[in-house]
Amino acid sequence: MKRHPLRFLTSSWPVRCWAFLFGGFLLGLAVLVSLALLLCFGVLLSVVGVGLVILAVTMVFGLPVANLERRRLRLVEPVPPPDPHRSLAGAGARTWLQTRLRERATWRELGYAVILAVFFTGANAGFVVLLGLSGMLVATPVVVWALAPEAVMIIPGQAIDGPVAALPFCGLGLLGLVLCAYVAGLLAAAQVKTAWFLLSPRDEPSRSRVIELTRSRIRLADAFEAERRRIERDLHDGAQQQLVALTMTLGLARMEMGESDSAAAELVTRARREARQALDELRRLVRGIHPQVLTDHGLAAAVAEVAMGHPLPVTVDIDLPHRLPGMVESTAYFTVTEALTNAAKHSGASQVAVVGRYVNDRLILLITDDGHGGADPAGGTGLSGLADRMAILKGRLVVSSPKGGPTQLRVEVPCSG
Template structure:
């Protein structure tokens, strides 16, 4: 069972920066509360509309609409075939499965659309789908299907596929038909000049007597080309905006608050670590040195009183022993706050040292290619020490194994004992505290402890948290 969940990071509600540190654009907001995308097509149309016609934008928009019409007709045909096959086979029961998989057609359609948008939109649209979570089991087709059906992005993409096949394809056909007819009108004087007069009929039932008589039709064709250019631009802008809203990643309305809360937890963790280091330094440089001086002073007093007052010397020796034991306890306390070996040599050496002090034989195998961030090392170290202490007090184990490795910039620790099992996070065994400590770094603690053993703790800590 998982004892800690993970959260992302972003700016707070009053912060004007994105999570990546860039400034958030001003302007209208999208339905999810984020700033509306500043589309390149819309900028080209709104900056200087007359200059739009003399740029490469009309040609790019026409090509985008042509590709969209061809692609949309293919999507419409695929939808019609799937629905028809599903209805025909529904009597046998197989058709229901085909109909249920129709929404999944939006996933490849959206993937191709995100690539096709690069013709008119330089900002790359990210894939909104989350990877199938790994839990040590083989990810088969049923598991992947369940994961995709549970995602809202899948249903948004299926809706976009329907819009592409019906709305945008029909509108694109209209724009391209206007362009084709306008181009014919523009070429009408040349056509009339090349062919014999009175044989070309632009208007049904009425022949054009000569090229000069076809010039008005050419001017109308030029106006139609300009109109089709603007129509293609605005239609492309609407399609890109729709794609950004439906095919891109979305943020939930509480995203800013969740991230600011996570940042606050990280700041509290840093402050807690700094305060712990200060306490360690004060104990080491203050109380510990005073106890050492007291022990030496009592030793000198014992030597002075040994010959003249044996009873007083015995009392001084007793006080010196108490001071020595207090000094040892203080040193253990300082070592428990933050061991020096962890600072000097890293997590592997610190775990090896605590394994030697454990009352249960511990086999430690921490294989890390580099030093980890200090807060990650400290969190992992105290997680291991608390787990070993729990095993010594509650498990009745005879052996404990601790392994650690770095996988995809995540520290993975496995602590396994051969005890009686039955560990319950709600029974006050410290597992909930470990999960809370890991949650500060967006880590996760997974416990497997069946009755009769063994008990297995899996710790995951992202090193970039």
């Protein structure tokens, strides 16, 4: 409504807000009457003991109201507040009541029921009256046309002379409907914000612990990444250079021996060949730790390089508008390489496709193979490790692998901080 005021009028949002507020008026009226009756009977019958039970029921009256309100909020809020209560399946009535009374969410929901019954019911009632008057004014020409002009009096003592004379009242009603659309948007927004504030989970100590655990996990991941880069640098600048020097020294020694076919010459040739093999193995190890192409050219180029050396035909279609954060690129790269390795080892596929897009500040990757399917995270295929890697960045891994295939891994990684 704030970004596109005119487009808001022509959308379905005004009608949805009207339905939400009208339903809120009926629900609030019912809640108001129910609370009043419960309190009156509870106080009056408290002397005989039954009233205490009624008062206890009154204290948890906010729970069904909150559950109904979460369902009703879907009219104007695609994702309503989640239920803050823990499950008590199989618990008895007394245990259930004692547990709910100890939860702070129960009292917040009771407070919301009171606010709904007192404040929002009054505000919604005023809105319903305004909407009804606007609708009546809009329909004035039709009413005048259907009835005799002398039978229709908008102003006391003055009849309307035909439908044309009623058009100003129709215009006034249209202005009233426009006003109702914006007023409904504001009232609905206020009620949604109140619902999120009082009906959503707010266990602050647990939330703080979860946030600290998440931060510590990210710090550990960063430390692991830094250590891996250090090992890569040491191998590249240390052991790899020494093997290159050894290979060159053995080559010079073989040149000094000339055309000799002695046993020493054979040993030097063999040592040089083994040194070259060790150098190739070390280079592959360094590239596996963190490929240089990922650092220099980004995720798309790194995945394309892996695809060229893969035993299966791999189609790569990764289109990103810009470079992503280093941790995101690294996590996505090793997830793709692990998924391609799993496809080669376990899927029996003949081809694999990798598609990557940047949508709503999230990296979306789809790795699909045409194998026999049936991938099971508990079967040692590495899917659990991939999910753990995603969890570090609060990402998500969704696996679809029916029997007979195909198998598709959907990877979603947030790219924001």
